[in-house]
Amino acid sequence: MAKAAxxxxxxxLAADAWVLIGxxxxxxxxxVRKSDLSEGGRLRGLxxxxxxxxxxxxFAFDQAGRSxxxxxxxxxxPVFLGSTFRIPKGLSNNLVRCEHTGISVKTPETRCAVT
Incomplete structure (x- = not known):
């Protein structure tokens, strides 16, 4: 398993970054040229x-926590990725840090439910 960040x-502003990334x-x-949602937003075809x-x-969507x-x-x-995008509270009024972490594995996760 490989990890990256x-x-x-x-x-x-953090809220403006979230509108774009979220x-x-x-x-x-x-x-990505096209993105379609299905299953109530749980699946995304790119x-x-x-x-x-x-x-x-x-798997998880947190509007208030922006992740x-x-x-x-x-x-x-042939690699399946588990990944999280997160925009924590802004560093200052007009400065935000966007975070992306991920792991790659050789087989996909089979469950698909939003928490």
């Missing part, structure tokens, strides 16, 4: 620039 500080993936992630599809399952956790269930690559 990335953080970036942005000169925006919203539509194609709005901020250039690889289409990349080459037409490859990815299916993600949402969500998902797992990749299907992709053209």
């Amino acid at each position: 990335a953080n970036i500080e942005l000169p925006v 919203g539509s993936l194609p709005d901020w992630f250039p690889y 289409v990349g620039p080459d037409g490859a599809t990815i299916v993600e399952c949402l 969500y956790t998902y797992s990749i269930l299907h992709a053209s690559f």
Whole structure:
């Protein structure tokens, strides 16, 4: 199992960063050309620039805490990812840290229920 983390500080309000990152993936992630939700928002189908599809399952979504956790269930690559995006309370009025942590495993998580 491999682990990774990335953080970036942005000169925006935490609430504004959450609207973007907690919203539509194609709005901020250039690889994703299309995103469709199903199963009440629990499943997200993504289409990349080459037409490859990815299916993600949402495991946790915390609007007040500005975080969500998902797992990749299907992709053209052989690694399945469990990942969390989080935007904690702003560092100051106009400075926020966006956090992304993830693990990769060789087999997908089979459950798919939002907590």
